[in-house]
Amino acid sequence: MTVPALPTGLFGPDYYQDPYPAFAWLRDNAPVHEFRFPVGDVRTWIVSRFEDVHALLGDSRFSNDAEAYASREFIDSGMVMGADTVVSRILTVLDPPDHTRVRKLAMGAFTPRRVAQWREPTERIVAASLDRLAESERPDIVDYASAIPAAVIGEILGIPFSRYNDMIHAIDRAFRPNDDKNVVTRAFEEIAEYGRDLIKEKRGMLGDDLMSVFIQARDGDDRLDEDELVAMLALMIMAGLDTTRNLIGSAVLALLDHPEQRKLLMGDPELVPGAVEEFLRYEGALTVGLFRFAKEDMEFAGTHLPAGAPVVAALQSANRDPRRFENPDVLDITRKGPRHVGFGHGLHNCLGAALARIEAGVAIPAVFERFPDIALAIPRDEVAYAENWLLRGLASLPVHLNTPGR
């Protein structure tokens, strides 16, 4: 019997707009699928079933550390994040025991008591962002969704806003694909320089903010060294901005698409925490996780992987796997039952999940409370997702805030 071909090319224009037909095909026909990753044109494997994604993220035979384990082809393709700079040693790429040590120090900044204190600034920032949205001539939910995590992270890190913006711009340059690798390396060096200056400033006036906690983070006699501190600062900004923005944008769209779910949510604030979990499952902020690399030749889920094989876990495919979730393509904010992998799983699971949950839980319902008549300002089929292999987020979401007659 011949198997029909993949409905859309992986990581191509159609896939970016709607990856779910390709994911359904992969889950049914090739759950560990070999292909050439178009960015860098590298031999890669993609894992699509929930069970396998979960197993991959918890399997110590894989490493996130490209410099130590990736195939020569992957390294030569220029895909190693922040190569030759401190960013190449951020928490997300470390293996134990380094990962264990740095993650433990970082966890000290995310204690439940501290995270609970971030609700009040988040509510204040959301209210101000709604005011700005109301005044905007061309209101766009993606602008609203971008402003919130940027302001929240800046405030909880305790970094003056102008310097913080410089850092965001440098990070933007560092991650934009650029054939001139020197431009990218310079941007990463700039991040490191900003980071070092900020740390020096902060050391003179330690407070109760997150940066001060990182500077003072201690585990016995252990501390984050200077490079680790810079990497941590860059990581917070990289991991905490677009992710949260994407979740807010996609969730607002999901509620515009599903008026009955929106009505349900607005009628009962107790549903908010469960709704946030459902938004993370239904249209999470990362389409796939970061690359993993096979540390040795191995069998994984019935497939042979050579040492160095780059493997991606399709998180959004796992979250829509009917083997795991009943009616997975249906948005149901009252859904009970199995957990999603929208925050990853295992060693590298999301450190900022509690903060992200607060931000989403405040920012998403607030839009509909403030603007009960909100509606899309463009035809539904013109709503587009950004073409980004890692993150799943809307390019823009123009809205009418007060639609007469609705």
Ligand code: HEM
């Ligand atoms: C909706 C918002 C967010 C989503 C959906 C999200 C999702 C994720 C996912 C899926 C991972 C694992 C990636 C992998 O294993 O390949 C991750 C890791 C991480 N996230 Fe988040 N994240 C969000 C917000 C945040 C925020 C606000 C912060 C911090 C301020 C943060 C900090 C981190 C860090 C530090 C890691 C790496 C942890 C490690 O390697 O041990 N995230 N996140």
